[in-house]
Amino acid sequence: MDIWKKFEENNITHSAAHHLLAILELKEKRGYARVTDVARELNITTGSASINLKSLKGKNLIIEDENKFLALSEEGEAVARAVLMRKNxxxxxxxxxxxxxxxxxxxxxxxxxHLISAETAKKLQEFMEKYEKAA
Amino acid sequence: MDIWKKFEENNITHSAAHHLLAILELKEKRGYARVTDVARELNITTGSASINLKSLKGKNLIIEDENKFLALSEEGEAVARAVLMRKNxxxxxxxxxxxxxxxxxxxxxxxxxHLISAETAKKLQEFMEKYEKAA
DNA sequence: GGAAAGTGTTATGTATGTCAAACGGATGTT
DNA sequence: AACATCCGTTTGACATACATAACACTTTCC
Known part of the structure; x- marks a missing residue:
């Protein structure tokens, strides 16, 4: 599974990870995500969100359409899902x-x-599977 | 044990935690710690170390003697040991x-x-004790 | 059609943490 | 005495990540 690897490649900050997660969640929950929605989700101002999201656009993790609606790129979604998996x-x-x-x-x-390595995440999950089966 | 608590009270940054740990280690290993020693230990410039340590002095986590030799205050040592314990x-x-x-x-x-809570650290340790006894 | 509300950007400021470079003081060497 | 080295601080620059505030542009509502 190379979803594990996506994370290692992209050394993402805590803030950036949460911007991506917010978009993922908003899209799943409501079908769309704009700068304002992300700001509300993260409890930051639209000014901050605008700047932060611009930098993520520059890294090709986020795509914006003609109406300023945001979406994750393939790369961005892989990163977001990798972080989400770790969190779970x-x-x-x-x-x-x-x-x-x-x-x-x-x-x-x-x-x-956003800090634990792929190796640790993988081994933690394997450990839990074994542990819960044994119990 | 209130060494667990010391950490929760002081919301310390990654950088600050490592400055304290460096002093703890240097004092134990060599008996003294100066700005230069800390910088070398952390692989940062003396300029950076000087600024960072100044702020820790301001928070009374570090004490400096007449010859610019550094030591941890009682508070600083408690914080450093709490972080060290978590890391171990x-x-x-x-x-x-x-x-x-x-x-x-x-x-x-x-x-x-420096990020996990006292509760998590404590429960992780308890879990390990039980787990290793069972094995 | 005009005011109000909503949306996004930009400008400015704060705080942290880093660097390189310059400077001043102490110490050591010749 | 003079030069070299080490030590610590300060300065100016940069990057990240946040905040406020001002501004422009829609959209919506009466």
Missing amino acids: ILYNFLANILKVKPEQAEIDSCKTE | ILYNFLANILKVKPEQAEIDSCKTE
Whole structure:
């Protein structure tokens, strides 16, 4: 699965990762994503979002149509999905196995989702599969 | 144990955490730590180290004597040890249980050491104790 | 048709963290 | 005494990531 690798190649910041995730979520939830929607989702001003998104456009992670509607490029979607996958693995481990409180598990997995390596993410998931089968 | 708490109170950056850790390590390894030593340890210029350390002095995490030799304040040492403890727990989990390669476990634990909550750190350690006893 | 609301960009400012380069003080060497 | 080296600070520049505020351009509503 080379979705694991996409992440390693793109060294993405926490902020950038969340901009991509916001677009992914907005598109799935409502079908579209504009600068304002992303800003609202991330709780930042439209000014900040505009600037941040411009830089992601420059990196070809985001595409904009004639009406300023945003979408993830193929590359951007791969990166976003890789981050999302990591977050879910981390969250499940923290909440279900370590029994960390849901809100704290959410915070911790969110802070680290973009930082753990492909190797760690993969091995953590394998560990959880084995662990849950054994239990 | 309130060493767990010290960290939560001080919301420390990755950079700041490593400056404190560098001083802790240098003092233990060689008995002293100066701006230059910290810079060398962290692979940054003395200019950067000088500025960064000044801000940590302002937060009373670092003390400087008449000869510009640096030491951690009581508070600074508590923070540094809390971070170190988290890093060790993470490293051990990654390397010994997940079997992540040592170099990668080092990188991943280093990136996340200052981000995980006290709750997660504590529960991860408890989990490891149980897990290793069972094995 | 005009005011109001919504949308996006740009300008300016803050904070962190980095660098290179210049400078001043102390120390060491010849 | 003079030159060289080491040490720490300061300065100016850059990148990221945020905020406010001002501005232009739609769209919507009366």
